[in-house]
Amino acid sequence: MGSSKGYNQLGEAFLVKRVNIDEKIGATKFFVDEEYAHLKIKSLEVCEKCSSKPCLNFCPAGVYRFSExxxxxxxxxxxxxxxxxxxxxxxxxxxxYPRGGFGVSYKFG
Structure with a gap:
């Protein structure tokens, strides 16, 4: 089942092109709202006490980083x-959610 080969209604083989995440992100358009950050930390003290800091790993865009x-x-x-x-x-x-007109626009949905 791990193959990218599929069949149409007549049973004839056709190939399905798989698109990897890097290709999808490369086709993504960002409309950045420089006046409003839609992501915020509620309390820096809570982050300081957090030993595992999962935010450094769960974000696929690497938005969170630890600095100073x-x-x-x-x-x-x-x-x-x-x-x-x-x-x-x-x-x-x-x-x-980002304000209207801002945010991400995905080419591949």
Whole structure:
């Protein structure tokens, strides 16, 4: 089942091109809202006490990084997947939809 080969209604083989995540991200357009960050840390103290810092790993866009003893967010690269809404064990990340006209536009849906 791991093959990319499929069959049409007549039973004839056809190939399905698989698109990897790098190709999808490369086709993504970002409309950055420089006036409003839709991602925020609720409390830096909570992040300081967090020993595992899962936010450094669960974000596919690598939006979260640890710098000079604190978590820094590069919200401009956010893919709006919502993983940070459920990934932080302390629910310390405030995620909001970008304002109208801003955010991510996916070519491949």
């Amino acid at each position: 003893g604190k978590i820094v967010i590069s919200y401009q690269a956010c893919l709006e997947c919502g993983s940070c809404r459920v990934g932080c064990p302390f629910k310390n990340i405030l995620w909001d």
